[in-house]
Amino acid sequence: MEKEDPPKNMELGTWIPFVALILLLLGAFGIPWIVGNTSALDSMAAATAPLVAGLVGVYGLTHFAPRGLVREDRFHVMFIFLSVGLFVMLLAELAGIAIESSGVGASLVFTVGFVQILGMISFSIGVGGYFNAVNKTVGYSRPQITWSVVVAFPLAFVVILVALSYDPLQSVSFAELVTSGIVSIGFGVTALCVSIIAVVFRRGRLLMPAIFILLGLLLLFARGVVWAVYAVTPVLTSSRILGAAAYAMIGGAITAARVNES
């Protein structure tokens, strides 16, 4: 009577693209780091971050887009928005490369944050819609209360952190502070939503994709926070490595969702 679990080899086969992606990242960042070639690491990070965002975006859309944008299916819609968000993040990475190579300098780096805000909005719409559906269906608390808590915590966290560490002499401009603040609050809110989803599904197979999305969003949140607090702009290598790892985690979530469906 119970649906059979998919054969193990089929399940493992579905993980191959994700494993390949992780190996690509390890190779791209690990080898230059081990040999101590920082310029190679910089170039690898600049090339890999947009590449991973694009690849995972395509991977997500090829799997989820053919079924159409079914309005009632929030689970499906979430993955489409995550994939679209990755394309926007790809544009943000390319904008960073353009600013860096044109020599305009740090004064325009906040524009990268603008594009990231669009990506963050796409992520938030997808995750928020699904979070709302879960909250309505499972309904452990009233939606207004849940949303207030989910928004209040990251907002307070980022504002307090920025206020405590604000140094007028540091290189973060006001425009950068605002954009990076919005980006980190947005990703923080979205990550908190996913963490609640993960707690709800803690004993089910949906936990796996939720954990991957959570890891990805936490990395993007951390990327925003270190920009706002420590002036680690998105054009720096460490920030790009964080970004590439985050996009790979979203890829992991898409793969886990595919495994569930196989």
Add this chain to the structure above:
Amino acid sequence: MYIVKRDTGVCMYHKDFRESIFDPHLLSSFIVAMTTFFDEASGAVSSRARAFEGSDYKIIVEFGDWAMGALSVEADSAAVREKLRRLVASFEEQFNLLRWIDLDLAVYTRFEKTVINEFVSEKIQPDSVIHVKWDWEYYTKNADVISVLRLIPRICTVRDAADFLEMPVEIILNLMAEAYFEKAVTISQPIKPDDIYQATAIVGVADDVDGISPETAEALTQLDGETPLMIAAERVKTKDLKRFLEEIALLARRHAIELISPAQATLVLYSSALQEILDRSGNLIGIHLARSAFHGSRKSLMKQNPWLAFVDLEDNVDVEIKTSLTTAAVRGTIAPETLDQGFLQLLSSIMEQTRRFVGPKPSRAIVTKSKDELEKQFPSRTYQIEWEKLLR
């Protein structure tokens, strides 16, 4: 209802629940003659006759080893046939001696309880309305029944009678079953908000809606055999539900509307439950997985319940009941118990699969919320579904 000895055509037991239509001995001889004739003509080893039908009567027959049962009905249905088969079997078992010799075994007195259990008890519920006949004293000789009928009002519910006499409801239920069996009372069922009616004619026929409020007349268009009265009342924004139900009762007496068959009511209840469960599952695990949970479950249950092939999904997770199944339910060729069992297995299997994705607590929430939602539409019938079997 007639029980006839197959080889002689002698009527061994009969009971008229309403006015007498046929002479029992004439009818039993006729049925035996007809079945023997057709068996001879067709060369059949076992009798194939199922019913004899006229313009205003229908007699269904069921065969035992040496006796056969005949029952005059308004409509043939699997459930009634099942009852008749059970009755014939228990008669054969209880009066096995009559197969070989004709004896006075006090059949009428001794078989009465079995007939009441099969055909009368289910008609009388605590909410049923008793109408005591004005000349009831001519019908009953049972001392207990007489003493109760003397005291209770002419028209009251079983529960009211029990309260009035300060007696347990179960005792009044048994006594009223006896009284109904002896035709000293008639029984009618009160109209409940979750009853499902269907309009019998093109709605709004002038004579039918005469004296009916415009709201109720408008509600006729909602009585499509799928919508409970309460939802129909909500849709036409009825202010007074009690008056609405009274008017529905009036329309039912005028035959402008009729209560749907028990099988159809079960089908509507379970298809609504299935929809609620699938909608909520789809919200959590996505429509793709919810659909495969449905199809996987249905496939695994198809061997035991082939009729599940007629339960399908349209777009997304919209439940579609194919006409073949609806027709079978309307005609009563599928028993409510069969639907009940199959749908329960289907729901349970879907929940089992959903549970694997979301874990036990959210899956319990799906079941509880679906039950709560269904209770709004079917307040008194929701508990026909064994929800606890879906919870784990």
